[in-house]
Amino acid sequence: MFVNATGQTLKTAIAYLLLTVVLGGCSMPKPWVKPYERNNLADPIMSFDRDGVEGSYMHHVHQAREGARGAEGGSGGGCGCN
Amino acid sequence: MTLRNQSKGLHTLLLPLFISLFVSTSSIAAVLPEDRADVMYHSYDGGGITVDGPSVLVRKGFADTVSVSANYYVDTISSASIDVVSTASAYTEERTEVSAGIDYLHEKTLMSFGYGESEENDYSASSLRFSISQDFFGDLTNLSIGYAQGSDVVGKTGDPDFEEDVTSRNYQFNLSQILTKNWIVNVTLETITNQGFLNNPYRTVRYLDSTVPVGYSYEPERYPETRTSDAVAIRSMYYLPYRASIMFEYRYFEDTWNIKADNITLRYTHTVGDHWILEANVRFYSQEGADFYSDLYPYADSQKFLARDKELSTFTSQRIGFGVSYIYPLKSTYLEKLSVNLKVDHLMFEYDDFRDVTADGAPGDEPLYSLTADVVRFYFSIWY
Structure with missing residues (x-):
């Protein structure tokens, strides 16, 4: 039963x-995050590498001192709202 | 005789530098990069090596569909590293790199092309790259793929007949996803292949030799002629309840030389008022060395491949860094804002299988080597 x-x-x-x-x-x-809800994502402090010239240089420093390379991440960022 | 081992590390990695500078500018969304110019002074000082110089990056868009960029970069290298002082004499040299790129935006698709060249007295490199980036799903998802190809020519000071080639190919896949209105994540996969003369024409390895008083001798290093590596990274960026953010990164790497490495990075970004941005970061890196690496071989020509480059050895490193930026809005028709930035990082390396041959000790019993370095970036940026 x-x-x-x-x-x-x-x-x-x-x-x-x-x-x-x-x-x-x-x-x-x-899409659950509307365009008008992306103010915080558009803030420059939400960029993975805010200043490309500086971020690339640091990747370069690590590449020259370490065996690992690739997938360092890039510059740009935010939500693409600009 | 000079030993340009350290600068070679910079050269052979030119291709990834192009990738990080240009291909990934579209990694989060398919939009044209901002119009801006950056003028930077950079400096690396540690382990007996100083490298400094300028970098200038200028970018300008046209008609909301095209953006062009150009970069000029110089490394002035002065080296008395552990390798140099143990087997050769200190040297100075200069490397100049120029590159240019163009981005084309069509609806939600961004296409990027670029070309770069690097020149030095005994090494030249050139690279072409292409990437395409597309937004999906209400612009919450961005997918980009990139390809780059590099051709290097390796020379040797004092030997005009020495000329060897290196070819590199680089494949990148990048996925970014907005998860909430405060949270974005990113996954990057990258495969790099090299073929050709991958070791350094100046660098040597050491082996036990009872016929000399010091107990060891040197012979040229010898690397495989191919190398393929895979790296995967996941990054997360979160906007805190006040105007600050926290970034987390984990990256894993392995290659056909059996090097395995991973790193964790944490970064906190804090704002003070509308004008100041403060940053703090820590990074922990750990690496298992190449399977053919040895600090001390048992005898001359003891195996097919030989390496004593400490960058291929087993080691750990830590980084701690701080940054401050001042942003000043400009009330001009042509200029938007200006920023002044200073970033300083301190690096610490501890090698598990690389000994300091300048210290006292029987061969193979010398103390393990370690070094610290300071990295400074001081730059101005202007948006227009």
Whole structure:
């Protein structure tokens, strides 16, 4: 009885899950951060490398002293709102 | 005889420098970079080496679709490093690098092209690069891919017949994602391949030699002629409840020489009023050395590949740095704002398998080498 009930519950849950996937999977989630909400991201202090000339130089220093290279990250940044 | 080992490290890495300076300018969003000019004095001082000089970067956009840039960079090198003082004599030299780039924006796609050259008396390098960047998903996601190719010519002072080539190829993939209105993350993958003369024509390795009083002798280093490396990095930047940000980075690296390395970086950026930006950062780096590296080989020509470049050895390093920027808005039709910036970092290196041969000790029992260095950047930036 218990097994049966659990089986039914499982079937129902899977049916709901499939329904959700089928209905929801047809459309991408909508962008959840609107353009007018990106003030903080556009602040220069949110750049990974705020000043390209300086950031590149520091990458250069590390590259010359270390065996590792690549994927240092770049300049630019913010949210591209400018 | 001179030993230009340190500067070679700078040269052979010219290609990644171009990549970091130009290709990744679009790593967060497909927009044209800002119109600005930067004039910087840079200085590195540590381990018996001083490297300083200017760097000037100018960028200007046209018609909201095209942006061009040019960079002029000079390293003036004065070296009496541990390698130099142990096997050769101190030297000074200069390296000049020029590069130019153009970015073209079409709707949400940014295409970037660039070319650069570096010249020195015994080494020249040139590089071409291309990247394309695209915004998706309401501009929350940015994807960029880049390719660069470099050609270097290695010479040797005092040997006009010596000329060897190095070819480099560089593949970069970059994904940035805005997660919340205060949080952005970035993932970068990069593969670099080199082919050709990858060691230094001046540098030597040492091996045990009972026929000489000091107990060891030197022979030229010998590297494989190919090297391929992969690096992956994840970065996170978060805007705090007040006007400040915190950045975290983790990067992992490995290559076909069996070098493995990773680093963690933390940076805190704080503002004071509208004009001041203060920065503090720490970075921890750890590396396992190349499998053919040795501080002291058992005898001459003991294996196929030989290296005693401490940059290929097992070591750890730490960095602590501070920066201050003053930003001044300009009430001019042509000029937007000006900034004056000073950044100072202190580096500490501790080598686990590189011994100080200038100190006392039996071969292989000398104290392990360590060094500290100070790196200064002082620059003006102007936006127009």
